[in-house]
Amino acid sequence: MKKAKPRRTWFFVDESGDPSVYDRKGKLIVGQPGCSPILILGLIETQAPERQRQAILALQQEVVHDPYFHDFPSIKRTAVAFHAKDDLPEIRYQFFKLLATLDFRAQFIVARKIESVFRNSFQA
Numbered sequence: 722m723k724k725a726k727p728r729r730t731w732f733f734v735d736e737s738g739d740p741s742v743y744d745r746k747g748k749l750i751v752g753q754p755g756c757s758p759i760l761i762l763g764l765i766e767t768q769a770p771e772r773q774r775q776a777i778l779a780l781q782q783e784v785v786h787d788p789y790f791h792d793f794p795s796i797k798r799t800a801v802a803f804h805a806k807d808d809l810p811e812i813r814y815q816f817f818k819l820l821a822t823l824d825f826r827a828q829f830i831v832a833r834k835i836e837s838v839f840r841n842s843f844q845a
Contacts, residue, residue, distance in 0.1 A: 731770045737761040742839055752836035760832045767825040777803070780819050784812055 738757040743749055750756040767773060784790060785800045790809065798807045803816055 728768055731767050733765040733767075733770075735763050737763075742834060749836070749839055751834045751839050756834070758834055760834060761829060762832075763827065763829045765825050765827050767823075769824055773823045773825065776819060776823060777816075780815060784815065 738760040740760050741756065742751050752758075781799065781803065785796060790796045790799075790812070793809060795807050795809060798804065799812060803812070805813055808816070
């Protein structure tokens with residue numbers, strides 16, 4: 722039997738939405754204004770984070786120095802970091818094209834916060 726080579730795996734986790742369902746006093750806030758109705762948790766698994774980081778930084782420099790994007794106010798934020806909420810559709814397209822070339826696995830959980838579930842299941 723062939724012995725497996727040890728390798729290091731890196732995990733990166735991020736969320737979208739607020740995980741809160743109760744306020745500081747323990748009152749249910751799901752369904753109230755200001756409480757996000759959805760929570761998304763994402764996990765990226767890779768063995769080559771540095772190569773991926775270099776590819777993303779190279780794209781960032783390409784975008785920031787492209788004269789086409791120069792006059793868009795959001796380019797200042799892109800110069801700091803990519804962010805789908807702030808970036809132009811053309812920049813998001815370039816980023817997604819790059820993602821297709823990178824070696825990683827991704828998993829996501831999308832949870833809808835439903836008031837009746839929390840009220841009926843978790844409160845006395």
